[in-house]
Amino acid sequence: MPAVSSTMLKLGSAAPDFVLPDFAGKNVARADFSGRPLLVMFICNHCPFVKHVRHELARLGKDYAQRVGIAAINANDAERYPDDAPARMAEEARAAGYTFPYLVDATQDVARSYRAACTPDFFLFDKSQRLVYRGQLDGSRPGNAVPVSGADLRAALEAVLAGQPVSTDQKPSLGCNIKWKPGHEPDHAKG
Numbered sequence: 468m469p470a471v472s473s474t475m476l477k478l479g480s481a482a483p484d485f486v487l488p489d490f491a492g493k494n495v496a497r498a499d500f501s502g503r504p505l506l507v508m509f510i511c512n513h514c515p516f517v518k519h520v521r522h523e524l525a526r527l528g529k530d531y532a533q534r535v536g537i538a539a540i541n542a543n544d545a546e547r548y549p550d551d552a553p554a555r556m557a558e559e560a561r562a563a564g565y566t567f568p569y570l571v572d573a574t575q576d577v578a579r580s581y582r583a584a585c586t587p588d589f590f591l592f593d594k595s596q597r598l599v600y601r602g603q604l605d606g607s608r609p610g611n612a613v614p615v616s617g618a619d620l621r622a623a624l625e626a627v628l629a630g631q632p633v634s635t636d637q638k639p640s641l642g643c644n645i646k647w648k649p650g651h652e653p654d655h656a657k658g
Contacts, residue, residue, distance in 0.1 A: 500536025542578035
């Protein structure tokens with residue numbers, strides 16, 4: 468399966484709203500993170516690109532949870548891809564050590580509003596909820612022998628927390644395509 472790049476949503480965009488349940492059914496809203504930076508990550512359970520970085524995602528959650536709102540969203544079609552069903556999400560969150568909310572976007576409307584294209588896909592918003600970073604975690608990919616460090620995303624997080632501008636030299640994330648429901652593929656995912 469060929470890898471898909473993120474769409475690189477326009478910097479300065481407002482964080483699209485969401486209210487989504489986690490895998491246990493508890494709702495989490497974008498508004499829950501008002502007044503502080505927000506990191507939204509589109510991930511899933513079975514993608515080899517996400518599996519490759521899952522321990523770094525867990526470390527990010529532990530390192531930044533007190534200073535940054537963090538939410539992971541799984542928008543994959545769980546009917547066609549049962550490994551991404553909520554029960555499996557609960558197992559994955561425990562196994563990976565995720566401490567941030569892992570949310571279910573069953574309608575895929577939130578993924579569409581963020582123009583998410585792949586897993587993983589990262590969107591960092593400043594405390595005014597304006598997009599300051601969208602791109603890769605780091606240069607590591609399955610099989611390329613580059614160690615997983617989270618360097619690109621961590622640099623953006625540190626800049627936001629220090630009140631400094633985030634570099635606009637941002638490289639797209641690369642991963643598996645979001646598994647859209649038949650007939651629901653957004654225009655940005657049609658090539």
